[in-house]
Amino acid sequence: MTKPQSWDARAKEYSLYGFTDMPSVHDRGTVVVTHGEGPYIVDTNGRRYLDANSGLWNMVAGFDHKGLIEAAQAQYARFPGYHAFFGRMSDQTVMLSEKLVEVSPFASGKVFYTNSGSEANDTMVKMLWFLHAHEGNPQRRKILTRWNAYHGVTVVSASMTGKPYNEVFGLPLDGFIHLTCPHYWRHGEPGETEEKFVARLARELEETIEREGADTIAGFFAEPVMGAGGVIPPARGYFQAIQPILCRHGIPLISDEVICGFGRTGQTWGCETYDFIPDAIISSKNLTAGFFPMGAVILGPELAGRIGAAIEEIEEFPHGFTASGHPVGCAIALKAIDVVMNEGLADNVNRLAPRFEANLQRLAEKPNIGEYRGVGFMWALEAVRDKATKTPFDGKLSVSERIANSCTDLGLICRPLGQSVVLCPPFILTEPQMDEMFEKLEQALDKVF
Numbered sequence: 001m002t003k004p005q006s007w008d009a010r011a012k013e014y015s016l017y018g019f020t021d022m023p024s025v026h027d028r029g030t031v032v033v034t035h036g037e038g039p040y041i042v043d044t045n046g047r048r049y050l051d052a053n054s055g056l057w058n059m060v061a062g063f064d065h066k067g068l069i070e071a072a073q074a075q076y077a078r079f080p081g082y083h084a085f086f087g088r089m090s091d092q093t094v095m096l097s098e099k100l101v102e103v104s105p106f107a108s109g110k111v112f113y114t115n116s117g118s119e120a121n122d123t124m125v126k127m128l129w130f131l132h133a134h135e136g137n138p139q140r141r142k143i144l145t146r147w148n149a150y151h152g153v154t155v156v157s158a159s160m161t162g163k164p165y166n167e168v169f170g171l172p173l174d175g176f177i178h179l180t181c182p183h184y185w186r187h188g189e190p191g192e193t194e195e196k197f198v199a200r201l202a203r204e205l206e207e208t209i210e211r212e213g214a215d216t217i218a219g220f221f222a223e224p225v226m227g228a229g230g231v232i233p234p235a236r237g238y239f240q241a242i243q244p245i246l247c248r249h250g251i252p253l254i255s256d257e258v259i260c261g262f263g264r265t266g267q268t269w270g271c272e273t274y275d276f277i278p279d280a281i282i283s284s285k286n287l288t289a290g291f292f293p294m295g296a297v298i299l300g301p302e303l304a305g306r307i308g309a310a311i312e313e314i315e316e317f318p319h320g321f322t323a324s325g326h327p328v329g330c331a332i333a334l335k336a337i338d339v340v341m342n343e344g345l346a347d348n349v350n351r352l353a354p355r356f357e358a359n360l361q362r363l364a365e366k367p368n369i370g371e372y373r374g375v376g377f378m379w380a381l382e383a384v385r386d387k388a389t390k391t392p393f394d395g396k397l398s399v400s401e402r403i404a405n406s407c408t409d410l411g412l413i414c415r416p417l418g419q420s421v422v423l424c425p426p427f428i429l430t431e432p433q434m435d436e437m438f439e440k441l442e443q444a445l446d447k448v449f
């Protein structure tokens with residue numbers, strides 16, 4: 001058999017593509033990436049692209065951060081193997097758990113490691129099922145989430161995800177209940193104030209709990225800002241309205257901080273930015289600045305106490321992944337937390353966020369931009385065919401896909417999500433690089449509209 005010649009042909013011959021618009025790939029070819037320089041990626045033709053997608057939200061310190069590479073090299077040289085179970089644990093894991101509890105919003109807590117955000121959400125669900133069953137409530141299994149939420153791709157986390165595309169897998173599973181997405185601009189009714197919108201969503205939550213029975217619900221999962229839903233910050237006062245209801249019914253609130261955690265919103269946690277303290281945090285992506293696949297469940301004091309006690313009583317928690325708490329991942333995470341929080345990356349996000357917003361505000365004046373929204377270094381522009389009625393574009397290839405393709409042609413990577421174009425660049429972005437990002441985006445918008 002003769003091998004295909006070009007990188008694109010080789011990729012197509014031997015790989016299946018996930019989350020990719022296949023007609024676009026057939027039309028345009030595959031960008032095969034060889035390396036990165038700061039916030040840029042470079043392809044096999046030597047072409048540079050400013051990556052305003054940070055890989056997949058996660059390469060927050062850029063693609064060649066020296067300190068992170070050195071931390072990985074040092075730990076690979078010292079101890080590349082792992083002992084995660086059977087009473088053994090690496091020293092790096094012990095140090096990272098201490099650190100994560102220290103930087104969490106919790107006064108105390110406990111950490112469990114996974115290899116991804118999806119697995120961390122799955123793990124949290126299993127922990128809740130385990131806990132409720134142990135406490136004599138085995139029927140307490142339903143999970144509440146929101147439409148448009150993204151929590152991952154494993155069977156459970158995809159069931160939590162509120163996206164219609166999971167129908168191709170016959171998901172969600174029964175018992176995963178999706179509530180209204182807290183996007184006021186899109187889901188607020190004519191004449192409804194933001195306050196009334198939030199009150200309506202709180203009522204919906206209360207009614208859902210009453211209808212289903214609080215004693216059948218295991219937990220409520222929410223991203224502080226929905227990321228893959230198209231960057232949706234919560235309507236004002238949303239978490240303050242729903243948390244007391246959950247609390248009253250004994251339903252834990254889990255903050256999925258896979259995107260928001262570690263600086264993306266400008267603070268350590270999205271829940272800090274939106275002023276609530278959850279019962280547990282799900283972390284991944286930025287946790288290692290994308291330099292290692294790793295996720296973590298961080299339990300706050302109450303859940304740590306109850307789940308910890310349940311494990312003591314049954315004497316073993318039968319769950320974990322082979323590479324849970326890998327020492328190289330932990331060493332990288334320790335360095336990444338330091339780099340982002342103490343070496344000025346989160347400060348850069350806060351310093352440049354107003355400039356980010358001012359640029360978006362200007363672009364949102366264009367006739368086909370309905371809304372700009374976001375916080376810190378996560379923003380979106382939503383395209384509309386009619387600004388007054390907020391009517392979306394139709395057509396086979398979404399308008400956001402056409403804008404993103406046009407950006408790629410100009411050397412800028414950004415993410416099409418529904419009708420929106422998402423910008424979530426690495427935190428190391430400089431002012432000239434931000435100007436480059438907006439110049440290219442504007443050219444692409446002018447080309448498409």
Ligand code: PLP
Binds near residue numbers: 153259284
């Ligand atoms: N949760 C959120 C909020 C995410 O954005 C993602 C991925 O984008 C996940 C969970 C799943 O993480 P992973 O892709 O590492 O499984």
